[in-house]
Amino acid sequence: MEATARITAVPDGLGGTRLPVLESDGPLALRRTRAAGAYARVTVVGAMSAPLGGDRLAVEADVEDGAALAVDSAAATVALPGRGGAHARYDVRLTAGAGACLRWLPEPLISAHGSDLRMTTRVELATSARLVLREEQIxxxxxxxxxxxTTRLTVHRAGRPLLDQELSYGxxxxxxxxxGAVLGGHRATGQLLVVDPGFERNPPAAALLGDSAVLTPLAGPAVLVTAVAADALVLRRVLDGALQTFG
Incomplete structure (x- = not known):
């Protein structure tokens, strides 16, 4: 299966955000849900089991200048094996223009036994854009x-690299x-990336967050919180604590 869901967010001229493009496809059903303030909120609902081996899925979100978009999901995404042993792909492509705000906060990705998934997330930010992005893998x-x-996260700000990392498990x-140098026997891992132009004036300091998480300032107005945990519940508690502080 090949499917691409698309979102475009633009200012509505009244202090809020409208969605001229909200295009579902295949197993990726997009629903506008209740939000607060200037944000428009979109929830990704899985319309069928996916990604299966051989699937090619993508989500594209474009937040134009001055708009604010929050994207979450209704449930975890479960990568499952398919017939023939081919790997699946899931690509996320995000852009945020000048003065735009993007919050990308999906539920975890679960890597089921026998599955093979390659996931990429590519983000392009204007200099004055703000990003809050969470990824969790179980x-x-x-x-x-x-x-x-295998997951890869690439973020560019004003055309220059801010973060480029690849992780592989299984x-x-x-x-x-x-x-011990990677997961240390844990089965849940995740990260929270916050890009905020305000960090240029007051950058957070590096810090340990409990026994298995660390906050790392990046070479730009951004911080990355990386955590491992025994399960999804503990992982979410750690990342939620960081989100309340920086998100």
Whole structure:
């Protein structure tokens, strides 16, 4: 299956945001949901099981100058094996213009046993744009070994690289992914990225957040919180704490 869902957010001229493009496709159903303030809110609803092996799925969101968009999801995304053993792809492409605000806060991605998913998230930000982005990966459902999962997050600000990282887990990943230098036996991992022009004047300092999370200032007005945990609930608590502080 190939499917691409698209969102375009623009100012409505009254202090809010409207959505001239809200285009669902295949298993990616987009619904406008209740929001507060200037933000328009879109919830991604899974219309069928996906991604399966061989699927090619994508979500594109364009937040134009001065608009504010919050995107979440109704439930976790579960990567499942498909027939033939082909890997699946899930690509997220985000842009935010001058003075725009984008909050990308989906539910976790679960890598089920036997699955093979390659996921990329690419973000293009104007100099004055603000971004809050959360990613969470759960390696295996309860009592099962994980599938193979490769994720890459690339963020550019004003055309210059801000963050580019790739992570791989599971049986087809390079050795050591489950060792003490990476997950240390944990099965939930995630990160919160906040890009805020205000950090240029008052950048946060690096800090440990509990026993298994760290806040790292980036070479730009941004911070990255990275965490590992025993399960999804503990992971979310850590990232929510950081979100309340910086989001």
């Amino acid at each position: 390696l295996g459902r309860y009592g099962e070994e994980p599938g193979t999962l 049986p087809e990943a390079p050795g050591g992914w489950d060792g």
